[in-house]
Amino acid sequence: xxxxxxxxxxxxxxxxxxxxxxxxxxxxxxxxxxxxxxxxxxxxxxxxxxxxxxxxxxxxxxxxxxxxxxxxxxxxxxxxxxxxxxxxxxxxxxxxx
Numbered sequence: 001x002x003x004x005x006x007x008x009x010x011x012x013x014x015x016x017x018x019x020x021x022x023x024x025x026x027x028x029x030x031x032x033x034x035x036x037x038x039x040x041x042x043x044x045x046x047x048x049x050x051x052x053x054x055x056x057x058x059x060x061x062x063x064x065x066x067x068x069x070x071x072x073x074x075x076x077x078x079x080x081x082x083x084x085x086x087x088x089x090x091x092x093x094x095x096x097x
Contacts, residue, residue, distance in 0.1 A: 053089040
């Protein structure tokens with residue numbers, strides 16, 4: 001009879017993230033968004049993606065969009081400091097209805 005090796009949840013998670021590094025990076029970015037954007041701005045925005053140097057952020061608030069635009073250089077700088085492999089050079093802000 002063949003023995004089945006039972007893995008702990010920790011081992012399974014480690015294996016999952018080792019085989020899917022982009023998912024680990026995405027989770028890290030989502031968790032870091034409040035620290036990068038600040039608590040008030042992160043409460044009314046949603047980090048959606050980072051693709052080809054573009055950080056895509058959703059918001060439902062026109063004032064949040066304006067604040068993101070005013071702070072975009074600082075947000076890009078802070079994001080790249082925390083996630084240098086992302087190489088963000090632009091923010092795309094999409095307003096949701």
